[in-house]
Amino acid sequence: MAEFTLHCFCQSGNAFKAASLLACAGADWEAVFVDFxxxxxxxxxxxxxxxxxxxxxxxxxxxxKLSQSGVILDYLAEALGRFGAESPEEKREIWRWILFDNHKFTSYFATHRWLRSLAPAAPEPAVLAFLEARADAAFAVVEKHLESQDFLVGGRPTIADFSLSGYLFYPPEETGYDLAGAFPAVHAWSQRLAALPGWQPPYELLPGERIAPRRSYPIKG
Structure with missing residues (x-):
């Protein structure tokens, strides 16, 4: 039996946050598929x-048994001794970005992706436009921050990076964003994370069946 067990499925970027940290830390872990x-x-x-x-x-x-991706990431950083804070100031800064992620970055981006591509019923255009505008505003904050540094906090990857990047590695036809064109600094950062030893994309790392987007819209970027 593995040391860590993660209940997850491949469409969940929040699950990918934890899974990618486990993989990059070289942890002894196993995935349990959840038919969400x-x-x-x-x-x-x-x-x-x-x-x-x-x-x-x-x-x-x-x-x-721990839930909520931010709590899980914080616990794993302590348990594994990887990707955590090196000072009280860094810990506050890491949590500042994780809270921003949960409130504005992942929340709008993931909901936009779900309604755009995966939800059974097509969304109201006004709702989709609202979510895209909110996601764009959150991306703009992160884009500006990453124009002058390689990672979010402390010049090295931390759990803040794993948190904010959870939904960035799904294909543009799902998310509606070509990051290389729309937000180049965010894209470059994501590629630095993808170069970490042990990293894998979500549809390779997590269990479950990949499903095709239910609808097609223009891609930003």
Whole structure:
């Protein structure tokens, strides 16, 4: 049995945040597929036995069950001794970016991707336009920050980088963004992360079946 168990599925960028850290840290871990798209996390049994919030990822380690990607990343950095803060000031800065990610960066970008490409019903155009505008604004903040440094905090990869990059490695036909053209500094940063030893893209690292986008829209970039 592996030391770490991650409940996950391949379409989840939040699960990819944790999985990519585990892979890049060389951890002893295994993935347990969750049929999220089939409704598994909405069942009473799953919520009682795995995560009352009905969300993925969930990390199991030494009798603990942890949910929420930011908490999982923080725990893994401490448990593995990799990609964490080296000072109280860095810890605050890392959490500043993780909170920004959860509130504005991943939240709008991931919701835009889901409605655009994966949700069963086509979204209202005004809703999609609103989410794209909010995602663009969040991307602009990160783009400016990364124009002058290689990583988000401390000149090296940290859990802040794993957090914000969780949904960037899905294909443009899903996300609607060609990052190389739309946000070149963000794209260059993502490629530095992809060059880390052990890194793999989400559809190779995580379990589950890749599904084609349900709809086609123009790609930004």
């Amino acid at each position: 798209l089939g409704g598994e996390t909405r069942t009473p049994a799953w919520r009682e036995q795995v995560n009352e919030m009905g969300e993925v990822p969930v990390l199991e380690h030494r009798g603990l």
